Amino acid sequence: MLAPPWIAVxxxxxGGIEQxxxxxxxELTERGNEVTLFAAPGTKSSADVQSPLEGIxxxxxxxxxxxxxxxxxxxxxxxxxxxxxxxxxDNCGFTAFAFADRIDTPLVHTLHGPFTDETKAFYARHAYKxxxxxxxxxxxxxxxxxLDIVAxxxxxxxxxxxxxxxxxxxxxxxxxxxxxxxxxxxxxxAAREAGVKLVLAGPVQPGNEEFFAKEVEPHIDGDRVEYxxxxxxxxxxxxxxxxxxxxxxxxxxxxxxxxxxxxxxxTPVIAFPEGSASELVVDGETGFVVxxxxxxxxxxxxxxxxxxxxxxxxxxxxxxVAAVAEAYEKAYGAVxxxxxxxxxxxxxxx
Numbered sequence: 067m068l069a070p071p072w073i074a075v076x077x078x079x080x081g082g083i084e085q086x087x088x089x090x091x092x093e094l095t096e097r098g099n100e101v102t103l104f105a106a107p108g109t110k111s112s113a114d115v116q117s118p119l120e121g122i123x124x125x126x127x128x129x130x131x132x133x134x135x136x137x138x139x140x141x142x143x144x145x146x147x148x149x150x151x152x153x154x155x156d157n158c159g160f161t162a163f164a165f166a167d168r169i170d171t172p173l174v175h176t177l178h179g180p181f182t183d184e185t186k187a188f189y190a191r192h193a194y195k196x197x198x199x200x201x202x203x204x205x206x207x208x209x210x211x212x213l214d215i216v217a218x219x220x221x222x223x224x225x226x227x228x229x230x231x232x233x234x235x236x237x238x239x240x241x242x243x244x245x246x247x248x249x250x251x252x253x254x255x256a257a258r259e260a261g262v263k264l265v266l267a268g269p270v271q272p273g274n275e276e277f278f279a280k281e282v283e284p285h286i287d288g289d290r291v292e293y294x295x296x297x298x299x300x301x302x303x304x305x306x307x308x309x310x311x312x313x314x315x316x317x318x319x320x321x322x323x324x325x326x327x328x329x330x331x332x333t334p335v336i337a338f339p340e341g342s343a344s345e346l347v348v349d350g351e352t353g354f355v356v357x358x359x360x361x362x363x364x365x366x367x368x369x370x371x372x373x374x375x376x377x378x379x380x381x382x383x384x385x386x387v388a389a390v391a392e393a394y395e396k397a398y399g400a401v402x403x404x405x406x407x408x409x410x411x412x413x414x415x416x
Contacts, residue, residue: 067091067103067155068162071119071136072127074108082221082323083157083178089222093391102151104140116143128159137161141169153402155394156196160188166196174199174216174401180320181208189213197401199394201321202342208318217397220346221321222390225382228330229306232374237263237292238366239308239333241301241324244282245274249314249338251281252359254291256312259363263289264312267304269296305331310353310369313337314362322346329353329381332374336365352377 069075069087076088087105091113095101101113106122109115118139123132137158144151154173156162166173173196179185186209189198193212199219200206206215238260240253250266257264266286270278285291297304305311311328319341326346328335335353337343347353353372354365383389 067094067101067113068137068140068158069103069105069109070127070158071106071123071132073106073122073124075103075105075111086221087157089224089387090391090394093222093387094394097391097395099395104136104143116140118143130161133159133161137165141165144169144171153398155398163196164188164192166192167194172401173197174397176219177201177205177209177320180205180318186210197397199397202345204318204342204345205320216400217393219390219393219397220326220385221323222387223323223326223330223381223385225330225378225386228302228327230330230332230374230378231306232332234309234333234374235307237265237308238310238312239265239267239304239328240312240314241267241297241304243274244268244270244278246277246281247315247317249316252314252316252362253312254282254285256314256359256362256366258285258290259360260366262309262366264291265304265308266291266293267295267297267301301327302331305333308333310366311335312362313343313347314359315340315343317341319343326381326385329377330385332378334369334372334374334377336362338362348380352380 067087070083073084075084077084091101091103091111095112103111103113103115105115105117107117108122109117119136126132151171154171156173156175162173163175175196176199190210190212197214197216199217200215201220203218206218209215238257240250242248244250253264286293305328311333313322313325313335315338317340321342325335329352335347337347337355339355344355347355349355356362356365
């Protein structure tokens with residue numbers, strides 16, 4: 067398993083990919099797989115950890131020097147291993163995928179980010195070198211036709227680590243980075259129309275201060291709208307107490323971890339249909355998928371139709387680390403047993 071070189075696994079603070087890798091590596095090892103984790107120094111895991119570089123690079127994320135050094139050094143160690151590896155699970159940016167044809171071990175690459183025109187061109191050009199796993203069917207559908215998506219597997223959580231409570235308090239929750247795409251201002255409008263309290267949680271990131279000052283801060287009164295700032299361990303306490311998590315996003319998010327975490331706490335999600343939301347939220351069962359703020363306000367009035375226990379069970383069935391690890395085992399088997407193409411699309415037309 068190839069982790070990015072930037073920070074240790076598990077992450078000391080924020081680090082979504084590193085947290086996913088930590089959970090998956092531990093579960094795969096527990097299931098009897100022999101896992102070698104190539105990751106940044108300071109990594110702790112029940113897997114066999116190897117750190118090709120001397121230090122971490124949290125301030126140089128996406129800098130090609132360190133990613134290329136990390137991947138090339140990991141590939142060299144793989145080739146020198148006494149027992150050959152069956153498959154490489156790549157969670158880095160682009161370097162390993164681009165050079166996957168330079169190593170004999172087949173590689174499967176998890177698509178952690180959204181597709182852009184630039185990344186579509188990259189994956190189309192190098193598609194013959196490796197296979198990919200998408201986080202959602204929506205993300206898979208955005209991929210270039212040349213890319214071989216061997217499975218759709220969401221990011222894992224440990225459902226048992228989240229508290230559960232069937233009886234909820236009388237407030238709605240919005241959580242995320244405060245910016246226009248995430249829609250805290252739309253959550254405020256929906257909660258006001260529904261006549262319920264809203265709790266906002268999340269950081270105001272650089273560049274969004276004006277948006278916060280204009281669209282969010284004027285509504286914060288500590289009564290109908292409360293802002294609690296960025297949250298850490300107390301996040302689960304908000305999830306489990308909230309009547310629902312509001313997700314009025316207006317961007318095509320490939321996977322929404324906060325939605326699965328809320329459902330693990332038995333808390334339904336009311337989301338706009340952008341990106342993967344329509345897949346993660348089972349409309350009428352684990353929440354509601356709605357078109358706009360007015361429909362969100364109306365859905366708040368129907369939350370008594372949602373069973374909190376079903377929300378948690380659905381999260382366990384689809385997103386718990388045990389289910390995710392099992393799905394990856396099947397993907398590894400498919401990749402290791404099926405030879406990749408040996409020619410590029412350019413070669414094939416010569």
